[in-house]
Amino acid sequence: MSLAAARSLLLKNSRVAHLRPGLALGSARLSSTSAKQPTLKERVAELIPGELENVKAIRAEHGKKAFGPVLVDQVYGGMRGLPALLWDGSVLDAEEGIRFRGYSIPECRDLLPKAPGGDEPLPEGLFWLLVTGEVPTAEQVAELSKDWAARSAIPEFVEDIIDRCPPTLHPMTQFSIAVNALNHNSAFAKAYKEGINKKDYWGPTFEDSMDLIAKLPSIAGRIYRNVYGGGNPPAVDSAADYSQNLATLLGFGDRKEFVELMRLYITIHSDHEGGNVSAHTGKLVGSALSDPFLAFGASLNGLAGPLHGLANQEVLVWLRKMESKIGADASTEQVKEYVWSTLKSGQVVPGYGHAVLRKTDPRYTAQREFALKHLPEDPMFKLVSKIYQIVPDVLLEAGKAKNPWPNVDAHSGALLTHYGLTQMEFYTVLFGVSRAFGVAAQLIWDRALGAPLERPKSYSSAAIKKMFEGKQ
Ligand code: CMX
DSSP states (O other), X not given: OOHHHHHHHHHHOXXXXXXXXXXXXXXXOOOOSSSOOOOHHHHHHHXXXXXXXXXXXXXXXXXXXXXXXXXXXXHHTTTTTOOOOOOOSEXXXXXXXXXXXXXXXXXXXXXXXXXXXXXXXXHHHHHHHHHHSSOOOHHHXXXXXXXXXXXXXXXXXXXXXXXXXXXXXXXXXXXXXXXXHGGGGOHHHHHHHXXXXXXXXXXXXXXXXXXXXXXXXXXXXXXXXXXXXXOSOOOOOTTSOHHHHHHHHHTOTTOHHHHHHHHHHHHHHSOOOSOSHHHHHHHHHHHTTOOHHHHHHHHHHHHTSTTTTTHHHHHHHHHHHHHHHHOTTOOHHHHHHHHHHHHHTTOOOTTBOOSSOOSOOHHHHHHHXXXXXXXXXXXXXXXXXXXXXXXXXXXXXXXXXXXOSBOTHHHHHHHHHHTXXXXXXXXXXXXXXXXXXXXXXXXXXXXXXXXXXXXXXXXXXXXXXXXXXXOO
């Protein structure tokens, strides 16, 4: 059966999994649902030998071929477009946007298993997809939900660390501190100390990665309640999915639409190929064999920057400032003027532009579709939609930004605000919970494939000048 035919068969049968659309790991495989289905760890173990062979073959055939020249401008220009990293979970196309293991966001929303009565994909399924390249069955996803709920408790000393943070400390800083502290119980760090064979690195890395993802809702919920009130977080429900538990820990568990939003939110924020600051930082730090808690703690520090994940907070700050300055019912002309005043004061318009994308971010579009379905009359959604009609033209006229279109962060705050999560300083924490999925998936594969220490070459300006002396 051809891959396309196999795929259409699979689409018709939501219980059947294990399809991989022409990607790096092994060949596409159909499995019978009547046989015992492998767990995620068992499936990774099955895939590793084939992928090791695959990488070996790629390197043998293409290892000495060049991707293209490196320009001096790229060295000075934040390495834009420099092909330098291996990242299997997702690839970002400038025009089309992200694909997770070959699947676009609309395809993931369509294909991945949903909660009973739900419409949005369960992030558990997306993680399975990121790690294996295969669409899991509903049963495999349910097992992951159960496994993560069972791993969700955080050590008492980590609770104490969070409780001792002053409420004025930014939630992202608290988040990063707590995630780093989880390294205390790292299976990888322990195994390394005991002299684990490098061939076996991936096993404890897998366990740490699962623990990391599982514990993030407990950390996020505790920070949220400490800073904004709500008392101690309730116990995690071992029968609930990850997003339901996250929503419950935050205090929004009885709002079904919010839970659905979390499912979509985590799915679309999970991974955005390897070059973005949070993903690349996690990979870089992991390459020193720092365990997944330390590697992802570093990712969070990058995500906390206003040009990256903190932009979702900055969008709301910017919109609120605009409202207070020109009113909620401002005219198009007034909004335009406000955008210009931002640019003229040497600031960026948060939520717009992207280092790779050159079109509206499909993550923005997915959130817009969610809003059109669930909250079309929401005033903040209307404002976000109005800005979408105005900002790109202004950025184009200003002539600097290579991409005048909105990114993921332009929309998320409006959705969270609608459901009562109005504390914008917390927004990047939710981005952080999601980003762990992509970083963890790659860390597992980096250890399985024996990815080496990252160590690119740097040059001084004097050395660059000298290199081209006497040359045209
Ligand atoms: N508002 C104003 N100016 C912008 C701009 C924006 N939204 N986007 C880009 N520019 C400016 C840049 O600051 C740069 O100016 P200088 O030449 O003076 O340095 C110029 O346009 C060219 O930049 P670019 O090549 O188009 O964009 P970069 O790859 O350098 O940066 C990004 C990408 C995202 C940092 C930038 O578009 C930006 O600052 N956007 C606003 C912040 C934001 O939304 N970040 C979130 C991105 C998504 C995420 O990671 O979460």
